Amino acid sequence: MNDVLDVALRLAIVFAVFMVVPLVVGQAEHKVMAHMQGRLGPMYAGGFHGWAQLVADGVKFAQKEDVVPAAADRRIFQLAPAVALLPYLLVIVAIPIGPSEGAVGQVVDAGIFFVLAVMGVGVLGSLMAGWASANKYSLLGGLRTAAQLLAYELPMLLAAASVAMAAGTVSLPGILNAFEWWWLPWQIVGALVFFVAGLAELQRPPFDMPVADSEIIFGAYTEYTGLRFALFLLAEYAGIVVLCGLTTVLFLGGWHGPLGADGLGWVWTLLKTGVLAFVVIWLRVTYPRLREDQLQKLAWTTLIPLALAQIALTGIVKVAIN
């Protein structure tokens, strides 16, 4: 009975985090983006500086009609948002935020494996949406998503593999237990590759060609309305949280910090994740969208060689230490 309660509690907490943190990131994006452009952003919803803007947006989306195009593949079309969103929920279960047993939803032995594999599934949601919409823009968006997934999954995996090599384990808490501060300069290239590749996989600007509105309307999500569309948007923000959390855990030492090691580890994790989320927003505001071919070129001629070089460096240092 106690076990059931424990599992239920953990799931409830993970679900709450999954529902709240992406909204916080979304609100931060509204505000940070506005101020970076010399604006104020939302100011009315909720009274104080528009804190409830995304709640209001959610209510609005829920009220809208849920349209499925006549020629669409009905079942797949309706299923796609869930496929896009749920993997991130599963990933959050496996991300440790503190050193203790209670600070992770579920310890997964092959953590990196699980996390990266499940994150890849999330992109399938966009593919399904693109194919099932029976719309050329959607199809183009879906294909771009697929091409982007192929190009960026590889450097992401290679960069993550470098950390796994350094730690000698694929378990996320295991990696964090093995973490030393000098891993930071050692793995910095891998961290950059991982972060950039993750951005591309999330289709965040400047890598948002699959939803490039000036070219293909809204890519795979063109035909979506109402709540299903909101779920795709939520998936994007959940993806930011997951990506920033993973980068924190793999490359920035998660709960390790210069002070307050005992009991305050989770603060460090959240702080680092928050800073990374800010960087994600910052990049979005600053850079224009890459062209489709530039995107591919960046992946195959820059990120993959860099990731391979990082693995070589990790191997050499590892052997030298031993």
Next chain:
Amino acid sequence: MPPIPGSGLAKGLAVTLRTMTKRTVTAQYPDVQPELPPRSRGVIGLFEENCTVCMLCARECPDWCIYIDSHKETVPPAAPGGRERSRNVLDRFAIDFALCMYCGICIEVCPFDALFWSPEFEYAETDIHELTHERDKLREWMWTVPEPPALDPGAEEPKEIAAARKTADKLQAQEERVAQEAREAQGAQPGKEAQSGQAAEQEGQE
């Protein structure tokens, strides 16, 4: 020297970060009233006490949006045996702000300073007829006309002030002359100086 690769990217990040730390330019208009310069062209106010119904404004208006009605009244002669005078009395003065293009020609052309710009701009209506502001409403706008902006340092004195000062100076000089004469007259009879000095001043004022 060629630029360092990636320096443009860093520059871009610096620009957005710097903008974030600066004040935003958003005007929160309905909550916060805008700070308009004193010469803003919001609405036109009529200082009807100054109006002589010369009709120059209505004639110059490019949109023909000023409507003026008036009649003449006869004023009895000021002095007995004098001639009767006729005087224009304003019956209606209206500006149709649905037609007005805010050129300000009427204000420029008014020779008696009866029309003024006011920065008030919140007089939108749901019925277009209500945009024709009649005499009383135009008079009300006068209360919102700001005082004219201060002159530049070293600017020429405004003509009306210069004229007033000239008259005042002339009066004062005359007064002093009278006082001087009175004092000289008292020089012959010392002892009564204080009293007669005051008397002389009073005379001067009269």
